[in-house]
Amino acid sequence: MLVSSIGETIKKRRKQLGITQPHLAELANVNINTLYKLESGIGNPSLDVLNKLAEVLGMELKIEVKKITLNEINGNLL
DSSP states (O other), X not given: OOHHHHXXXXXXXXXXXXXXXXXXXXXXXXXXXXXXXXXXXXXXOOHHHHHXXXXXXXXXXXXXXXXXXXXXXXXXXX
């Protein structure tokens, strides 16, 4: 998932809950500028920041590993 998609998802959930950016930043103990950049799709948040926001927003983080074949790996090396 791209940062812009993550930011859009967080912004949508925040608005659903009626929480302002400053309030969410305070509740999650993250910098307001970090949250602004994330919601704008220009940030590069750490997993710690994402976890804090997800916890406050009642969301769950999932990391999926893409399965690739040996041919795909070798093709990328050429």
